[in-house]
Amino acid sequence: MGRPGLNRRQLLGGLGGLSVASGFGFAALGTGADALASGADARVRYWNLFSGGDGSNMIAMLDAFRAANPDIAVKDSTLQWGSPFYTKLAMAAAGNRAPDLGVMHLGRVTGFAPGRLLDPWDVGLLAEYGVREQDYNPTLWKRGVIDGELYALPLDIHVQLCFYRKDVLKKAGLLGSDGRIVPVTSTDEWFDVLKEAKRATKKGLQTIGLWNSDQNFQWWFFVAFYTQLGGTWFNAAKTEVAFDTDKAVQVLEFLRRHVTDGYSNPGFGGPASAEQFINGSPFVWEGNWSVPVYSGAKLDYGATPLPPVFGRQATHAESHSFVLPHQSDRGGATNEAAHRLAAYVVQHARQWAAGGHIPAYTPTLSTAAYKKLDPQSEYVSAMDHQATEPKVWFAGSTGILAQRVGPIVVSSTMGSAKPEAAADRMKKTLTQLLATKNPMDGKTAAEGGAA
Amino acid sequence: MAASAHTIAAPARAKTAAGSATLRRKQGFQHGGWFVAPFLLLFALFVIWPLLRGVYLSFTDANITGEGASFVGLDNYREALNDPLVWDSLGHSAYFTLLVVPCITVLAFLLAMLAHHIERGKWLWRLCFFAPFLLPSTVAANLWQWLFNPGTGMINHVFGTETPWLTDKSYAMLAIVITTLWWTVGFSFLLYLAALQGIPGHLYEAAKLDGANAWHRMVHITLPMLRSITGLVIALQVLASLQIFDQAVVMTDFLPGPEGSTRTFVQYTLEEGFTSYRVGYASAISVIFFVIIAAVAFARMWLLRNREETAR
Numbered sequence A: 001m002g003r004p005g006l007n008r009r010q011l012l013g014g015l016g017g018l019s020v021a022s023g024f025g026f027a028a029l030g031t032g033a034d035a036l037a038s039g040a041d042a043r044v045r046y047w048n049l050f051s052g053g054d055g056s057n058m059i060a061m062l063d064a065f066r067a068a069n070p071d072i073a074v075k076d077s078t079l080q081w082g083s084p085f086y087t088k089l090a091m092a093a094a095g096n097r098a099p100d101l102g103v104m105h106l107g108r109v110t111g112f113a114p115g116r117l118l119d120p121w122d123v124g125l126l127a128e129y130g131v132r133e134q135d136y137n138p139t140l141w142k143r144g145v146i147d148g149e150l151y152a153l154p155l156d157i158h159v160q161l162c163f164y165r166k167d168v169l170k171k172a173g174l175l176g177s178d179g180r181i182v183p184v185t186s187t188d189e190w191f192d193v194l195k196e197a198k199r200a201t202k203k204g205l206q207t208i209g210l211w212n213s214d215q216n217f218q219w220w221f222f223v224a225f226y227t228q229l230g231g232t233w234f235n236a237a238k239t240e241v242a243f244d245t246d247k248a249v250q251v252l253e254f255l256r257r258h259v260t261d262g263y264s265n266p267g268f269g270g271p272a273s274a275e276q277f278i279n280g281s282p283f284v285w286e287g288n289w290s291v292p293v294y295s296g297a298k299l300d301y302g303a304t305p306l307p308p309v310f311g312r313q314a315t316h317a318e319s320h321s322f323v324l325p326h327q328s329d330r331g332g333a334t335n336e337a338a339h340r341l342a343a344y345v346v347q348h349a350r351q352w353a354a355g356g357h358i359p360a361y362t363p364t365l366s367t368a369a370y371k372k373l374d375p376q377s378e379y380v381s382a383m384d385h386q387a388t389e390p391k392v393w394f395a396g397s398t399g400i401l402a403q404r405v406g407p408i409v410v411s412s413t414m415g416s417a418k419p420e421a422a423a424d425r426m427k428k429t430l431t432q433l434l435a436t437k438n439p440m441d442g443k444t445a446a447e448g449g450a451a
Numbered sequence B: 001m002a003a004s005a006h007t008i009a010a011p012a013r014a015k016t017a018a019g020s021a022t023l024r025r026k027q028g029f030q031h032g033g034w035f036v037a038p039f040l041l042l043f044a045l046f047v048i049w050p051l052l053r054g055v056y057l058s059f060t061d062a063n064i065t066g067e068g069a070s071f072v073g074l075d076n077y078r079e080a081l082n083d084p085l086v087w088d089s090l091g092h093s094a095y096f097t098l099l100v101v102p103c104i105t106v107l108a109f110l111l112a113m114l115a116h117h118i119e120r121g122k123w124l125w126r127l128c129f130f131a132p133f134l135l136p137s138t139v140a141a142n143l144w145q146w147l148f149n150p151g152t153g154m155i156n157h158v159f160g161t162e163t164p165w166l167t168d169k170s171y172a173m174l175a176i177v178i179t180t181l182w183w184t185v186g187f188s189f190l191l192y193l194a195a196l197q198g199i200p201g202h203l204y205e206a207a208k209l210d211g212a213n214a215w216h217r218m219v220h221i222t223l224p225m226l227r228s229i230t231g232l233v234i235a236l237q238v239l240a241s242l243q244i245f246d247q248a249v250v251m252t253d254f255l256p257g258p259e260g261s262t263r264t265f266v267q268y269t270l271e272e273g274f275t276s277y278r279v280g281y282a283s284a285i286s287v288i289f290f291v292i293i294a295a296v297a298f299a300r301m302w303l304l305r306n307r308e309e310t311a312r
Helices: A003-036 A052-068 A083-094 A123-128 A138-143 A166-171 A187-199 A215-228 A245-260 A272-279 A288-296 A332-347 A350-354 A368-372 A376-384 A400-414 A419-435 B002-057 B075-081 B084-117 B122-134 B137-148 B154-159 B172-198 B201-209 B214-225 B227-242 B246-251 B265-274 B279-311
Strands: A042-048 A072-078 A101-105 A156-165 A283-287 A301-305 A315-318 A320-325
Touching (some): A042 A083, A042 A332, A052 A072, A052 A288, A052 A332, A052 A350, A083 A320, A083 B265, A101 A332, A123 A332, A156 A166, A156 A215, A156 A288, A156 A376, A187 A245, A215 A245, A215 A283, A215 A400, A245 A400, A245 A419, A272 A283, A272 A288, A283 A288, A288 A301, A288 A376, A301 A376, A320 A332, A350 A368, A368 A376, A400 A419, B002 B279, B075 B279, B084 B122, B084 B172, B084 B227, B084 B265, B122 B172, B137 B154, B137 B172, B137 B246, B172 B246, B201 B214, B214 B227, B265 B279
Parallel strands (some): A042 A072, A042 A101
Antiparallel strands (some): A101 A320, A156 A283, A156 A301, A156 A315
């Protein structure tokens, strides 16, 4: 009783599923055929992870490339940002179904099995299309070089910034004659600034948005200030942890003090930081990708790199970079077209800069058009003092290091762990990760050769 | 004489009966077997095979690409037992289960009683209580993420509070529990409602004639008659809650929650497999989790069988 009905339903369901699946199959064939039918000599399949404002800027740059290069068809696909993207890219490269061009965060490249899942760039070919090493900040270029080969071609750097409301700071007397925030060179000066700013802040608003409870932001801020103190992570051979817990404690105490002194409200510890800033909170520490948001909200604001409170400039930076996912038969017209596309986008990144990112191609930075961008030109110096994660397989944007260590920084900033205890836990975690083998090649960071 | 004839005849009759039963079973398979074959095929392909493959991978150091894996014996299991995040995330899944199961059971029962006894607009109540269950988990989770937003969310606004619901480790899991209750109580509510409707009315009439008041009727008729459905609700909820994943992940923006406080076991498995690319290790911890879930399911079966036996 009832059983045949159940079976019939399953049978129908199965048939329905098959027809839907075959529909997708034909749809996929269709898109392939479209690109082939366009009369182009080469077709570049390009995977990226840009949505929102970045997504539309990237599409605009691609359209410009298409107009300038009618012989190259670009088939771009935007995939979900973060881990899902890297998973798909790894599996596609392993299954020899990799796209011709991809985007990755520079910090993730070391862990992505260069030589196995990634193919190196042909530097000569790039130079032919106008992109050379000397057009880059040397530190940035070298981050993409592994075992002497270039595996990542940076498009931008994106940095953590100190956004400030000019209207509030003016009231507080913290705005210089140039219309920018007064310079800050020590933690005491910084907290004095916050004290003055707090007086000029409307009731119900916090003085500074710090993303206190966000593991990524807290980790990025930690990287910035730890670098300001000259802290290191590992020895040169990557065999020993060189993490300095005393310096770490200084940073953790500094971050924590924003909460204990009442400048940052843990109630607004997440995205609410940005809302508070829009509502009149004088400061927020945020990624440069917030520039279009605040400009769109018509705020009177400025943005500088994170204040050098420990005496030395350094602000956290990551970089979107182009990579060549591994193809066993890479080469020929398609590969050349991929090089040409990447070189074109790198050189025509003014559109990209409007999204807040700092173009990696340094000739762009000195153009009048870029200098006119506000507040972009105010924080462009960040290119010269990037604080980055160590060059190891487990580092990089939303990678394992951030996932393991980020929550520990948060626990200190939020007050559920003492800075000393948190610093010890960070060191322990770093030790554990350093000993862990990279699943991609079975080597630890010491054996990994990320030189 | 009659007795002996009976003793002789009986095995023969039994034999024929047994024969026709086998025949029926055979014929039954011929018809039914083909009907279930597509299901069995898919089940084998998408459940049994991955399960076996997962067990195999758990003894290797396989990465996401599936290439170059070598056999590592029990290394992954040894590492898992010493991995603080395994215990942390297991603890979070268990904590969630402990909070959700009693709440959902009581709530579903109360709502079912309400919907059963209310006279006017019966359909409306049933719809209201059951409707959230029809939402996809991401929709429910996003909805409540907005409601819990400290600055602009409705919950803090209504209560005049500034509770950092999803960004403070003391509240985050609670917020996920509240969301889950709202979202899934409808299913258990429906089970209870059906069971309530199945209790024969004459029991209540007889009790009333004997002078039993509403409380007595509830304690001596309703609750005992619902005992088996309560067992079912609890068992299903325990198994579902241990596997908590979607709402926690969506509500914390795909991160492990404030200070890692909402990182559930399934989420940790996913992290190891798809962020760290350590598929061998992820397989080992998922096998461990499979054993735990299976143990809970078997424990439930065993308890139920014992109860049935005592009832007999």
